[in-house]
Amino acid sequence: MKIGIACHPTFGGSGAVATELGMQLAQRGHEIHFVSYAQPFRLDRFSERVFFHEVEMEHYPLFEHPPYSLALAVALHDAAAKHDLDLIHVHYAIPHATSAWIAREMLQGAGLPIVTTLHGTDITLVGLHPSFHAITRFSILKSDGITAVSSFLKEQTVRDFGVPADRIEMIPNFVDTEIYRPGREPCHRQSLAPGGEKILMHISNFRPVKRVIDVVEIYARVASRIPARLVMIGDGPDRPLAKERAEELGVADGVVFLGKHASVDELLPCADLFLLPSEQESFGLVALEAMASGAPVVAARVGGIPEVVPHGEAGYLFEIGDTEAMAEGALEIIGDETVWKRFSAAGRQLAIDRFSSERIVPEYERYYESILRAGVSG
Numbered sequence: 085m086k087i088g089i090a091c092h093p094t095f096g097g098s099g100a101v102a103t104e105l106g107m108q109l110a111q112r113g114h115e116i117h118f119v120s121y122a123q124p125f126r127l128d129r130f131s132e133r134v135f136f137h138e139v140e141m142e143h144y145p146l147f148e149h150p151p152y153s154l155a156l157a158v159a160l161h162d163a164a165a166k167h168d169l170d171l172i173h174v175h176y177a178i179p180h181a182t183s184a185w186i187a188r189e190m191l192q193g194a195g196l197p198i199v200t201t202l203h204g205t206d207i208t209l210v211g212l213h214p215s216f217h218a219i220t221r222f223s224i225l226k227s228d229g230i231t232a233v234s235s236f237l238k239e240q241t242v243r244d245f246g247v248p249a250d251r252i253e254m255i256p257n258f259v260d261t262e263i264y265r266p267g268r269e270p271c272h273r274q275s276l277a278p279g280g281e282k283i284l285m286h287i288s289n290f291r292p293v294k295r296v297i298d299v300v301e302i303y304a305r306v307a308s309r310i311p312a313r314l315v316m317i318g319d320g321p322d323r324p325l326a327k328e329r330a331e332e333l334g335v336a337d338g339v340v341f342l343g344k345h346a347s348v349d350e351l352l353p354c355a356d357l358f359l360l361p362s363e364q365e366s367f368g369l370v371a372l373e374a375m376a377s378g379a380p381v382v383a384a385r386v387g388g389i390p391e392v393v394p395h396g397e398a399g400y401l402f403e404i405g406d407t408e409a410m411a412e413g414a415l416e417i418i419g420d421e422t423v424w425k426r427f428s429a430a431g432r433q434l435a436i437d438r439f440s441s442e443r444i445v446p447e448y449e450r451y452y453e454s455i456l457r458a459g460v461s462g
């Protein structure tokens with residue numbers, strides 16, 4: 085198949101999933117055309133049959149906010165026409181599902197099926213805003229195929245957007261368990277925790293929804309009981325607040341901010357524990373990557389996280405903001421080698437059994453085939 089993929093290129097789960105899916109599909113013989121305003125952050129290696137089309141935008145002084153959605157529609161239309169695409173798969177409904185619909189209209193009945201994958205805040209936050217709700221609903225319903233990354237997200241879409249449940253296919257996110265695995269070399273443990281301290285890790289785009297202050301507070305409680313360091317990867321609006329809180333709590337020396345890293349597969353195997361105390365998480369891809377890398381997870385019991393991290397098996401889940409319980413849970417796991425080994429092995433096994441790319445990527449292929457057989461709904 086020749087597949088066009090539109091996604092946000094910035095650090096974030098939806099762009100990561102879109103890129104990994106495109107690369108895996110290309111390895112399986114498909115031709116993949118990524119379309120975005122910048123190269124997706126994980127599209128950092130050459131792959132046969134993978135192409136990138138940059139959306140070009142004219143910066144005209146009249147526009148305080150250049151109309152990206154229109155430029156993307158044109159880029160999708162041009163890529164579809166020039167490369168004879170069979171299908172367009174957009175990740176994160178806003179604005180991609182709308183741009184894809186415009187592109188399909190512009191092709192005037194040439195028949196370009198659109199698959200929209202719903203990822204998270206396109207449904208639970210941004211899409212709910214009155215300025216986006218109607219167009220998000222319209223564009224989702226105009227898609228020929230709709231997938232959601234968790235059962236939680238599917239239910240939210242049915243409830244808040246009135247999309248019939250039988251129109252949404254739940255296809256969970258996946259992880260390449262050959263790349264995300266324990267014992268990767270070189271190991272950065274020595275430089276991250278030179279005194280042999282336990283390593284707690286957090287990776288995100290430091291938006292308020294990630295509750296990075298909670299991460300620091302959990303760490304401070306843990307570090308008051310056992311030698312530990314906190315490795316913070318990523319960047320975003322709440323990074324200064326997290327730094328400030330670490331200083332207030334007197335634990336700044338134990339916290340290292342590494343900034344943005346695309347290759348988190350090299351760092352996750354160093355973690356003794358992964359922290360994800362988010363306010364909302366439709367899936368929690370990074371928790372899955374941590375589990376595949378052998379790191380147990382302590383997270384908030386929210387959204388789709390319980391579908392990924394079984395409580396008491398691969399980690400512990402607690403109520404949002406309960407940093408005391410999260411710290412206790414963390415100590416229970418990292419304070420006992422036998423318990424840690426059990427959680428670590430269970431998370432890795434789960435990633436292999438339920439969420440490996442070998443298992444999930446063919447689900448997308450089957451879904452594309454069913455959409456192509458059904459034809460464009462319009």
Ligand code: GMT
Nearest residue numbers: 096097098203204205365366367368369
């Ligand atoms: O929805 C977002 O906040 C953005 C999105 C992204 O692009 O980072 O993240 C969502 O999609 C990921 C991949 O499917 C999920 O693993 C994340 O849980 C989800 N984030 C939220 O729901 C907050």
